[in-house]
Amino acid sequence: MSSAHIETGSARVKRGLADMLRGGVIMDVVNPEQAKIAEDAGAVAVMALERVPSDIRRDGGVSRMSDPKMIKEIQATVTIPVMAKARIGHFAEAQILQALDVDYIDESEVLTPADEVNHIDKWAFTVPFVCGATNLGEALRRIGEGACMIRSKGEAGTGNIVEAVRHLRTINMEIRRLQTADASELFSLAKDLQAPLPLVQEVAERGELPVPLFCAGGISTPADASLVLQLGAQAVFVGSGIFKSDDPIRMANAIVQAATHFRDAAKVAEVSTGLGAAMKGWETSSLEQRLAERGW
Amino acid sequence: MRVGVLALQGDVREHRASLERAGAEVVDVRTPRELDLVDGLILPGGESTAIAKLLDTSGLRLALASRLASGMAAFGTCAGLIALSSHIEDGRADQWSFAALDVTVKRNGYGRQIASFETPIDVRDVGHMVGVFIRAPRIIAAGPEVRILATINRDGSDDPVVVRQGNVVGCCFHPELTSDIQLHQYFLQIAAAAAQ
Numbered sequence: 305m306s307s308a309h310i311e312t313g314s315a316r317v318k319r320g321l322a323d324m325l326r327g328g329v330i331m332d333v334v335n336p337e338q339a340k341i342a343e344d345a346g347a348v349a350v351m352a353l354e355r356v357p358s359d360i361r362r363d364g365g366v367s368r369m370s371d372p373k374m375i376k377e378i379q380a381t382v383t384i385p386v387m388a389k390a391r392i393g394h395f396a397e398a399q400i401l402q403a404l405d406v407d408y409i410d411e412s413e414v415l416t417p418a419d420e421v422n423h424i425d426k427w428a429f430t431v432p433f434v435c436g437a438t439n440l441g442e443a444l445r446r447i448g449e450g451a452c453m454i455r456s457k458g459e460a461g462t463g464n465i466v467e468a469v470r471h472l473r474t475i476n477m478e479i480r481r482l483q484t485a486d487a488s489e490l491f492s493l494a495k496d497l498q499a500p501l502p503l504v505q506e507v508a509e510r511g512e513l514p515v516p517l518f519c520a521g522g523i524s525t526p527a528d529a530s531l532v533l534q535l536g537a538q539a540v541f542v543g544s545g546i547f548k549s550d551d552p553i554r555m556a557n558a559i560v561q562a563a564t565h566f567r568d569a570a571k572v573a574e575v576s577t578g579l580g581a582a583m584k585g586w587e588t589s590s591l592e593q594r595l596a597e598r599g600w
Numbered sequence: 601m602r603v604g605v606l607a608l609q610g611d612v613r614e615h616r617a618s619l620e621r622a623g624a625e626v627v628d629v630r631t632p633r634e635l636d637l638v639d640g641l642i643l644p645g646g647e648s649t650a651i652a653k654l655l656d657t658s659g660l661r662l663a664l665a666s667r668l669a670s671g672m673a674a675f676g677t678c679a680g681l682i683a684l685s686s687h688i689e690d691g692r693a694d695q696w697s698f699a700a701l702d703v704t705v706k707r708n709g710y711g712r713q714i715a716s717f718e719t720p721i722d723v724r725d726v727g728h729m730v731g732v733f734i735r736a737p738r739i740i741a742a743g744p745e746v747r748i749l750a751t752i753n754r755d756g757s758d759d760p761v762v763v764r765q766g767n768v769v770g771c772c773f774h775p776e777l778t779s780d781i782q783l784h785q786y787f788l789q790i791a792a793a794a795a796q
Contacts, residue, residue, distance in 0.1 A: 309719050309720055310717045310718075310719050310754075311717055311718045311719070312714070312715060312716065312717045313714075314718055316718060316732055316777060316778075317713075317716040317717060317718060317732060317733070317734055318716075320611075320716070320732055320734045320774060320777050321713055321716065321734050321735065323611040323614060323645070323777065324610055324611055324645045324646050324647065324678070324679070324734060324735075325646075325647070326609070326610060326611060326612065326613070326646075327607070327608070327609040327610060327612065327646070328609045328610075328646070328647060328650055343649060343692070345653075346649070346650040346653035346654060347650065348609060348646070348647040348650045349647070383649060383690065383691060383692060383707060383708070384647055384649060384650070385647075385712075385713065385735065402714065405711075405712050405714055406712075406713075407712055407713035407714075407735070408713065430714050431713060431714050432713065560650070560653070560654070561654075561657060563609075564608050564609060564630065564654050564658075565630065565658075568630075
């Protein structure tokens, strides 16, 4: 056996890690103690960041990539994949995160965008990227730039599921519309979606995105996780919803159980019982800043 | 004959698709009752710590240990191999496994995601295929009862990457992420013989 034919960074190994996270819960953590709680509860990955979205929303100011020290401490604490966020278009932050050997980069609207026109050229990296989307065109533009996983954006840090539901339903409805179009209509639909034609044709044929579709932004109870998984999300990101709740350990465990048994209402009822208060949350109309509007 | 895919977390649907293309009747297994319905089980890729936790809370840990002890066919890929192994290095301190394969695995033994790779592999009794290794476990020791069906050479050592012991097969990579169903067909033959 020779060791000559080793290929790293292929689309298959980059998308493959997203496939492995299916049915799981990815939790935002701000320190090694929270990372340990997340892993103990059965999280499939953690997102290492300095402030959860609800605190970013409260504090204001420019929000940037996390301190490498904190990312390294979390990598040293848990055995599950560690993700981290770069600002939209900030390829230097992404280069740093790749140098730190993070497992996935989230080019995220939760941080303050660094480029108002261009997202990162994600094909240039060995590490895979996840990006947010509010509709199908946005999802396909990100995939065209090399994203290996799409998460519906929702509205991060609100504890309100309404935007996540809107975005998931929009993406699914637009996919169904492509499936009912004939081949000659796809050219015009690609123009309307402002998305690459080959990706539009692929989605029309497969009936789903070419990469896994996960859900983020506003999930704060086991019932929320069950809802978005039944709407077609394949895994969930939970940000402020766990560590801003009354009892983070129980909430983390309960959401993990709900993600596995999301179609079993009796099981979701059992894990939802006596959890204490979920995060307080924000009504969407009261928001000063809509994070989902960042990125295009 | 009916086979199952352990559907607690991971790339369940890829395995289901490969099995269906190989002509099997397939069910998802999330509960002990669903396990009773199958003659063989695939343990998919995913996060081994999360799957171990969910095996415990679903009641499947005891039920599956008992089926494995009675000779049910099983096939574990990546995290599934870790669950079937007898010793785990670099796992959580409390991480347990079924010990259905007498191998020691080192979690993420080839490195983190950036080091994930593809490579061609010849599997004895099965055929030639591409191995997709994602944060893959590395088999660092195998007992005398274990048959090594394939190896790869990394860093000067010939590592086993497909192993079999009795009716149990373990694989460090992900055949389910390719269109190649040879290993799934191999597993179905074992399951059919074991169910007789």
